[in-house]
Amino acid sequence: MVGQSWRLEVLADSERMVQRGIQLWQQWAIEAISERGFFSVALSGGGTPKVFYEALAGAELPWDKVYVFWGDERYVPADHPDSNYRMAKEALLDRVPIPDSNVFPMPTQAGNPQTDADAYAKTLQQVFNSPLPTIDCTLLGVGGDGHTASLFPGTEALDSEAAVTVGNKGGDPRITLTYPALNASKRVVFWIAGAGKADIVNKLLTKTVGLPAQGVNPDGDLIWICDRAAAAKLPLVGLS
Numbered sequence: 573m574v575g576q577s578w579r580l581e582v583l584a585d586s587e588r589m590v591q592r593g594i595q596l597w598q599q600w601a602i603e604a605i606s607e608r609g610f611f612s613v614a615l616s617g618g619g620t621p622k623v624f625y626e627a628l629a630g631a632e633l634p635w636d637k638v639y640v641f642w643g644d645e646r647y648v649p650a651d652h653p654d655s656n657y658r659m660a661k662e663a664l665l666d667r668v669p670i671p672d673s674n675v676f677p678m679p680t681q682a683g684n685p686q687t688d689a690d691a692y693a694k695t696l697q698q699v700f701n702s703p704l705p706t707i708d709c710t711l712l713g714v715g716g717d718g719h720t721a722s723l724f725p726g727t728e729a730l731d732s733e734a735a736v737t738v739g740n741k742g743g744d745p746r747i748t749l750t751y752p753a754l755n756a757s758k759r760v761v762f763w764i765a766g767a768g769k770a771d772i773v774n775k776l777l778t779k780t781v782g783l784p785a786q787g788v789n790p791d792g793d794l795i796w797i798c799d800r801a802a803a804a805k806l807p808l809v810g811l812s
């Protein structure tokens with residue numbers, strides 16, 4: 573691991589994981605806002621983070637100074653059941669006083685994923701005033717195949733030097749941040765829960781297997797936050 577620091581946090585269960593996540597966001601928000609006036613987060617999609625987003629809706633955060641981005645998006649309309657934006661909107665954004673101008677969904681309406689990917693890269697460049705986004709907290713999940721965001725094994729997205737590119741999940745287009753963008757983050761948090769992830773967590777943390785999630789080595793901090801079920805096959809945790 574390159575970056576500033578690396579750590580693994582294992583919490584007993586989902587509830588404790590969520591409370592830890594809220595505590596960290598509150599701490600990081602204070603730091604970020606005092607440094608540059610806003611706290612930027614990139615949300616991951618899928619099912620795991622939903623309970624976290626729902627809990628964040630009840631947390632004390634300076635929402636008027638929180639900027640929300642996404643790490644990846646399915647190439648569907650914003651109101652589609654598969655949309656990562658829709659999931660976060662329903663679980664969190666509709667339930668907190670965050671200005672619409674602070675929310676930056678990945679566009680999916682140009683009818684051409686590359687056009688939308690390029691547009692998002694421009695948005696990030698404008699907000700961060702830099703070719704790559706130095707996001708304060710980039711949340712990521714992992715799939716059983718070791719993908720993260722929409723960086724899937726064996727796809728061209730893994731080699732992109734742009735900040736945002738078109739991902740490919742079995743032929744379905746995605747919009748995704750790339751390694752250069754993810755690795756520019758001030759911190760990346762892998763947020764992983766459930767026994768179904770125990771094998772991939774063990775593989776990613778104990779073996780060099782060249783899977784996409786292992787390509788995430790941010791300039792900032794790399795933090796793995798798991799519940800005990802997802803960490804159960806790690807050597808030390810498995811003994812506890």
Ligand code: 6PG
Nearest residue numbers: 617618619620713714715720721
């Ligand atoms: C997506 C995600 C993806 C997700 C993993 C894990 O758009 O689906 O960004 O990378 O984080 O596939 O998904 P689960 O949390 O549903 O297991």
